[in-house]
Amino acid sequence: MKNQALILLDTVERLGNLLRVGLRQAGVNQGLQPIHLQALLYLNEANRYSNTPQALAEYLGLTKGTVSQSLLLLARRRLIARHADEKDGRVVRLTLTDKGKEVLKDLGLANAWRDALQTASPARLGSATKVLKEALAALQAKNGHRSFGVCVTCRHNLHIGPRSYVCGLTKEKLSSREVGRICREHSPVEENAA
Amino acid sequence: MKNQALILLDTVERLGNLLRVGLRQAGVNQGLQPIHLQALLYLNEANRYSNTPQALAEYLGLTKGTVSQSLLLLARRRLIARHADEKDGRVVRLTLTDKGKEVLKDLGLANAWRDALQTASPARLGSATKVLKEALAALQAKNGHRSFGVCVTCRHNLHIGPRSYVCGLTKEKLSSREVGRICREHSPVEENAA
DNA sequence: CTTTTAAAGTATCGACACGATACGTTTCGT
DNA sequence: ACGAAACGTATCGTGTCGATACTTTAAAAG
Numbered sequence A, B: 001m002k003n004q005a006l007i008l009l010d011t012v013e014r015l016g017n018l019l020r021v022g023l024r025q026a027g028v029n030q031g032l033q034p035i036h037l038q039a040l041l042y043l044n045e046a047n048r049y050s051n052t053p054q055a056l057a058e059y060l061g062l063t064k065g066t067v068s069q070s071l072l073l074l075a076r077r078r079l080i081a082r083h084a085d086e087k088d089g090r091v092v093r094l095t096l097t098d099k100g101k102e103v104l105k106d107l108g109l110a111n112a113w114r115d116a117l118q119t120a121s122p123a124r125l126g127s128a129t130k131v132l133k134e135a136l137a138a139l140q141a142k143n144g145h146r147s148f149g150v151c152v153t154c155r156h157n158l159h160i161g162p163r164s165y166v167c168g169l170t171k172e173k174l175s176s177r178e179v180g181r182i183c184r185e186h187s188p189v190e191e192n193a194a
Numbered sequence C: 001c002t003t004t005t006a007a008a009g010t011a012t013c014g015a016c017a018c019g020a021t022a023c024g025t026t027t028c029g030t
Numbered sequence D: 001a002c003g004a005a006a007c008g009t010a011t012c013g014t015g016t017c018g019a020t021a022c023t024t025t026a027a028a029a030g
Helices: A004-027 A034-045 A053-060 A064-076 A098-107 A111-116 A122-142 B004-027 B034-045 B053-060 B064-076 B098-107 B111-116 B122-142
Strands: A080-084 A092-096 A157-161 A164-167 B080-084 B092-096 B157-161 B164-167
Touching: A004 A034, A004 B004, A004 B111, A004 B122, A034 A053, A034 A064, A034 A080, A034 A092, A034 A098, A053 A064, A053 A092, A064 A080, A092 A098, A111 B004, A111 B122, A122 B004, A122 B111, A122 B122, B004 B034, B034 B053, B034 B064, B034 B080, B034 B092, B034 B098, B053 B064, B053 B092, B064 B080, B092 B098
Parallel strands: none
Antiparallel strands: A080 A092, A157 A164, B080 B092, B157 B164
């Protein structure tokens, strides 16, 4: 009998393949590769500390040189805009253009996925998500990767009042909208005292 | 609040990325790309009806032309062997060479994965696996993909005695070892009367 | 205030995945 | 016997990907 964990691994790998093929399929109309769509999806969710080439490279697990090429292509097609940071002249800020947002909207991603999970109860969905998130966090920690979570789940985030947040790392105020975005400096709160 | 299913989708996508990057990392010593390792892994599990280029292409969701190139590389490095089928002159049978099996063994894949899931109980692992398998099956069905399951879970498989199996599709006898392998003709038994 | 070191980003090169298309061979249906 | 379909290969163009080298700016060390 095969190990239960290995079966789950196999399933996740196959799903990953399928999702990647789906991404390729979805992007073929726009002439975009899977990696381009992943970049757009990330930039659509990244907060103001994390919308840089370097952060994207870490998120995708690729080198900065590789990512630079993909960003060049996206910029050529006017799907993203690049602005030099005011404080630090080395960093480039990446934002989606209206055209870029449009592309994401038109993809209609995740519809098939939602349908595929219709039969599962929310409770079982939550349970499965929890297991996979643990695995993800463990793998990221082991490989020295960042977790790229949202501020709400970050130990740096301080809830100082109703709809009022401050990042303990940057000492900056964060809007209630901002704390739902992905951050490069994310460090998960530890809830399980092992 | 985001949909529960979408959070799961995001997690699976990230895990898929990580696993892919891990595969790339694992193969760099051998000079192999992720796709090559996936091919070897598949051929290591495929049964005698499914060890062909076409089946591999369907499994990976790629075109046969693309897969043909990867197989050429693997054959050049003596990781797989290609034999013409005796009955059907069109098909090529693919088998791992000893060197190919060695490569897989040396990879030591899935160790990190097992560690990452150590804290999760078997029950929760099983539950999560079930959810994802449902999603996988639904997505495959929607896209007209094959399921590539093992014979044990196939409706064509007939258990005619202790350690004695027959495939209802090919009418051939299958060893108890063979029914644990992946089949291209796999069609899951329907257990949930919708 | 220099000098050094590190970090962010870009440019270039080679290897190769991937799809599209065309082609050859073998098998099957009529 | 003939045409259609299936399996596989070959070729070509696009673009990812890592490695390396380089520029510019910031931070750290002296």
